[in-house]
Amino acid sequence: MTKKKNTPKASPKTKGFRFWPWAIKISLVLIAALAIYCIYLDSEIRHKFEGQTFELPAQIYSRPLELYAGAPLSRDQFIEELKLLKYRKVANPAKPGEFSASATKVELYRRPFLFPEGLEEARRLLVAFDGDRIDEVYDSASGQPIAVERVEPQLVELLSASTDDQDRIFVPLGQMPQLLPKTLIQVEDRNFYDHIGVSPLSIARALWVNLRAGHTVQGGSTLTQQLAKNFFLTREKSLGRKLNEALMALIMDLRYDKDRILQAYLNEIFLGQARAQAVHGMGLAARFYFSRPVQELTPAQIALLVGIIKGPSYFDPRRHPERARERRDVVLKVMVENGLIDRSVYQRSVMSPLGVTKERSLVSATVPAYMQEVRRELAGVIKPFINKQQGIRVFTGLEPLAQRALQTSIDSTFPKIAGNKPLEMAAVISDPRTGLVKAMAGGKDVNFAGFNRALDARRQIGSIAKPAVYLTALSDKKFNLATVLQDKPIKLQSQNGDVWEPQNYDRTFSGQVELVDALAHSLNVPTVNLGMQVGVPAVLDTFKALGVNADLPPYPSVFLGTAALSPWQVNQMYLTLAKQGQEIPLATVSEVTSGSGELLWKRPTKAVQTVSKEGAYLTDYALTEVMNEGTGRYVGARFPGKILAGKTGTTDDLRDSWFSGFDARDVATFWVGQDNNEPANLTGATGAARIYSSYLDHRHPISLRLRPPANVVDAVFDDNGHYLGDCNRKGRLLPADKRYLPDVDCDRLGSFLDRLFGN
Numbered sequence: 001m002t003k004k005k006n007t008p009k010a011s012p013k014t015k016g017f018r019f020w021p022w023a024i025k026i027s028l029v030l031i032a033a034l035a036i037y038c039i040y041l042d043s044e045i046r047h048k049f050e051g052q053t054f055e056l057p058a059q060i061y062s063r064p065l066e067l068y069a070g071a072p073l074s075r076d077q078f079i080e081e082l083k084l085l086k087y088r089k090v091a092n093p094a095k096p097g098e099f100s101a102s103a104t105k106v107e108l109y110r111r112p113f114l115f116p117e118g119l120e121e122a123r124r125l126l127v128a129f130d131g132d133r134i135d136e137v138y139d140s141a142s143g144q145p146i147a148v149e150r151v152e153p154q155l156v157e158l159l160s161a162s163t164d165d166q167d168r169i170f171v172p173l174g175q176m177p178q179l180l181p182k183t184l185i186q187v188e189d190r191n192f193y194d195h196i197g198v199s200p201l202s203i204a205r206a207l208w209v210n211l212r213a214g215h216t217v218q219g220g221s222t223l224t225q226q227l228a229k230n231f232f233l234t235r236e237k238s239l240g241r242k243l244n245e246a247l248m249a250l251i252m253d254l255r256y257d258k259d260r261i262l263q264a265y266l267n268e269i270f271l272g273q274a275r276a277q278a279v280h281g282m283g284l285a286a287r288f289y290f291s292r293p294v295q296e297l298t299p300a301q302i303a304l305l306v307g308i309i310k311g312p313s314y315f316d317p318r319r320h321p322e323r324a325r326e327r328r329d330v331v332l333k334v335m336v337e338n339g340l341i342d343r344s345v346y347q348r349s350v351m352s353p354l355g356v357t358k359e360r361s362l363v364s365a366t367v368p369a370y371m372q373e374v375r376r377e378l379a380g381v382i383k384p385f386i387n388k389q390q391g392i393r394v395f396t397g398l399e400p401l402a403q404r405a406l407q408t409s410i411d412s413t414f415p416k417i418a419g420n421k422p423l424e425m426a427a428v429i430s431d432p433r434t435g436l437v438k439a440m441a442g443g444k445d446v447n448f449a450g451f452n453r454a455l456d457a458r459r460q461i462g463s464i465a466k467p468a469v470y471l472t473a474l475s476d477k478k479f480n481l482a483t484v485l486q487d488k489p490i491k492l493q494s495q496n497g498d499v500w501e502p503q504n505y506d507r508t509f510s511g512q513v514e515l516v517d518a519l520a521h522s523l524n525v526p527t528v529n530l531g532m533q534v535g536v537p538a539v540l541d542t543f544k545a546l547g548v549n550a551d552l553p554p555y556p557s558v559f560l561g562t563a564a565l566s567p568w569q570v571n572q573m574y575l576t577l578a579k580q581g582q583e584i585p586l587a588t589v590s591e592v593t594s595g596s597g598e599l600l601w602k603r604p605t606k607a608v609q610t611v612s613k614e615g616a617y618l619t620d621y622a623l624t625e626v627m628n629e630g631t632g633r634y635v636g637a638r639f640p641g642k643i644l645a646g647k648t649g650t651t652d653d654l655r656d657s658w659f660s661g662f663d664a665r666d667v668a669t670f671w672v673g674q675d676n677n678e679p680a681n682l683t684g685a686t687g688a689a690r691i692y693s694s695y696l697d698h699r700h701p702i703s704l705r706l707r708p709p710a711n712v713v714d715a716v717f718d719d720n721g722h723y724l725g726d727c728n729r730k731g732r733l734l735p736a737d738k739r740y741l742p743d744v745d746c747d748r749l750g751s752f753l754d755r756l757f758g759n
Contacts, residue, residue: 056391197253369442397436464649475615520630581616648684657687
């Protein structure tokens with residue numbers, strides 16, 4: 001029998017010896033894993049901070065307001081615009097965003113702004129007015145006159161390219177009011193500049209307070225930890241998320257200086273909800289709550305924004321004003337206790353109202369129809385720049401006062417015109433100097449973002465087309481404003497045997513009529529006779545020269561407006577007329593810059609003379625007669641002393657009501673009708689022209705200053721359209737192209753007239 005050998009047991013010393021190597025190995029593995037994980041986190045952080053830190057929306061601006069001697073702008077209109085831009089009226093402007101006003105002058109402290117041409121610093125200006133025009137612009141400091149100055153544009157829209165429903169306006173730390181980051185640090189993280197990204201003391205203090213309370217009442221996160229959570233992590237409450245947050249905060253603090261972290265925080269922090277869009281950063285929050293730049297926030301407003309960081313929903317000043325006020329006052333107390341404001345500022349601030357705007361919107365303007373065209377233009381020529389840039393700045397021709405006047409006129413007048421009929425409408429307003437569109441309505445509901453009739457509805461234009469016929473004739477040496485046209489029944493037969501018998505609107509005939517009166521009273525038969533004399537091809541060429549890019553019917557009916565065009569296309573036609581025959585394509589976008597101000601794209605602004613300037617001037621003169629004594633006289637009579645030009649348009653069976661015209665400031669086109677093309681039972685004068693008249697009520701028209709070309713002179717004609725020369729005969733005074741006036745022998749003319757009339 002074999003005896004078992006006793007295996008010696010390991011001594012405690014041997015056990016310990018075997019445990020430590022494994023412990024060391026495991027520790028090294030964990031350290032290596034942690035290091036690798038930290039390297040990964042560092043990579044994520046660097047990608048965020050050193051790449052495109054934020055998804056920045058495109059900022060869409062209105063046009064800047066140009067101030068210069070002679071500009072068509074009254075004192076009251078200027079003050080209206082300043083109020084839209086949230087300038088504050090004071091006794092003596094002392095800082096940007098303030099203005100004062102007397103009976104004939106306005107002094108303002110213009111805000112600094114990064115225009116497409118570069119940064120323009122804040123400046124005190126004095127603007128003097130003479131009626132409905134600017135008389136002079138001065139530098140308030142020096143008293144020297146200024147040739148041209150601009151007031152910053154209004155932020156109209158934010159177009160976000162991201163899918164996270166977040167919007168923000170990036171503001172560098174150096175452009176923040178100093179009181180804002182100082183207050184933030186005192187309220188949220190007093191040791192921000194001293195800790196290493198995390199604050200063990202703050203964590204321990206918060207843990208102790210929470211244990212005593214039995215629930216979470218205080219957080220221990222630093223600003224850096226909050227930034228890490230907002231940038232990279234979810235709001236999940238777990239130990240793993242908290243450890244990630246701490247690691248990232250340590251890495252950020254190690255890699256970046258405190259000011260850069262603070263800048264990121266101020267532009268990232270969540271501060272509210274604008275319907276579906278989350279409001280991030282102090283720059284956008286200042287506009288969302290107070291409709292002003294962050295640089296102009298008062299101490300009380302700064303206290304409110306810093307205060308609601310703790311709970312943007314709970315302290316929402318619009319839904320819970322009492323909570324918000326209490327929280328604001330707590331922050332104000334912190335500010336005064338730490339010497340950030342003095343006692344007098346504190347007392348004024350706690351007594352002040354919250355001052356939050358009523359509109360729960362990121363921007364003050366709502367222009368969906370206009371923005372549809374902006375998007376189309378951006379998606380075309382400018383699309384390559386959008387793909388490469390974040391936070392681009394888009395400058396448009398939108399004029400806030402024109403858009404507001406348009407909306408007000410529609411709201412007040414359209415229901416009276418429509419009655420119980422299911423009518424719709426559209427409008428386009430453009431600038432005769434630049435060709436930029438100032439205002440637009442895609443339907444009777446200006447805020448509706450659906451089908452845009454101004455751009456996409458093609459309707460027969462009726463008598464709106466007639467100026468093209470008359471322009472064609474007046475550009476020909478055979479015709480002038482006094483040319484006599486036949487106004488008798490006519491029949492025209494087509495090649496297939498169809499007979500067309502055009503009629504005047506009232507079904508009567510005058511026998512003959514002077515050309516200027518035929519257009520003024522929108523007579524169909526004389527217009528067809530004139531069109532047949534100049535020819536259909538020539539009239540079609542004129543439409544094209546006026547900027548109408550469309551297939552038009554090559555038949556005589558085109559003289560009376562059987563062509564189907566959109567309000568945008570009609571406005572293009574009248575824009576060229578308003579510019580006396582110079583064509584420049586309509587557009588909404590003027591410039592695009594990067595977020596830092598680099599010019600990426602600029603719209604060509606050169607106008608091309610596409611039709612005779614003499615013919616265009618004579619046509620414009622005839623259009624002023626439309627407003628004086630013709631089909632537009634209802635509008636003209638409501639603004640005595642104002643020189644306006646325009647034309648009404650009505651289609652068969654009263655299906656479409658049109659008006660298009662211009663003063664010195666606006667080219668306006670209005671359409672009223674039914675979407676299903678059923679009769680609207682309105683003429684151009686009783687429908688579209690009434691809305692235009694209401695628009696002018698709110699807009700205050702500025703008289704045209706028609707400047708005749710060198711070849712146009714005043715001439716006297718008799719009742720039969722004969723030029724009387726300088727023979728001192730009584731007749732009708734009309735402008736005419738002197739190159740095409742015949743030589744007149746006064747002696748022979750006198751003897752002829754004496755024989756004719758038996759003198």
